[in-house]
Amino acid sequence: MFTQCDSKEKGNVPQKALPMKKGTTRKSKALPTQPKILIFDVDGVLVDVRGTYWRSALDTVSYLTGKRATYAELHKWKSRPGFNDDWSMVAAWVTALGKPLSYHEARVAFEKFYWGSDGKPGNVRNEKILVSPRQIEKWAQRYELNLFTGRTRQEFSYTFDRWPATKHFRTIITMDDARKKPHPDGLQMILDGRDPAKALYLGDNIDDALAARQAGVPFLAVMARDEHRYRERAARFRELGALALLPRATELERLLSHS
DSSP: OOEEEOTTSGGGOEEEOOOOOTTOOOOOOOOSSOOSEEEEOSBTTTEEOTTTHHHHHHHHHHHHHSSOOOHHHHHHHHTSTTOSSHHHHHHHHHHHTTOOOOHHHHHHHHHHHHHEETTEEOGGGGOEEOSOHHHHHHHHTTSEEEEEOSSOHHHHHHHHTTOGGGGGEEEEEOTTTSOOTTSOHHHHHHHTTSOGGGEEEEESSHHHHHHHHHHTOOEEEEOOTTSTTHHHHHHHHHHTTOSEEESSGGGHHHHHHTO
């Protein structure tokens, strides 16, 4: 089930989708236009990062400060602009707890937990892809598919070089290829002068929404209903112009079918 946001109504009041009975079709307001180009963020959209990036962030903060770091606190930081980059978030978080930390120092400490060190396996081993290759192939038959991720090329390649569905993405923009979100550079590189209204970007972070707004690309927010601070983050996504809130990327299929 998805929640659709109608920007034409006063206050951008969200329109909740009704439960859909098996074998029935629910009437729904369509997207402004049927997209031709789909652009996906990776973490939190195509990949479950709770046990990898998020776990590494919590481990890093706890290790450097001696204080317990929680997912609730992490989501509080993630709700702020500029912290799609976990290294920036960790540096700011640790500094806020009284331990001044540079971006470089945060990255070095974080990567020990992410990749592993001293013979200990890293959290990267917990990586789990959320969308099946069959679903990606199905979308690729109807739309041009692209990726715009905050991962480095190395981090991206570790998982996606082995994934059979990677071949279906026309353009892949990583952290090494463009300025970090919320800069819209990555989206603009993918569009390459084409009409942004014909694209659709799926992301899970405030910086994704900001990048989409600056690029003029329609945006869908992906966030599970059991996430910490769901209502607060959902309201913020609506303020930034999200067309709908999807509990998972695979719900895109239902939304597109009503366009």
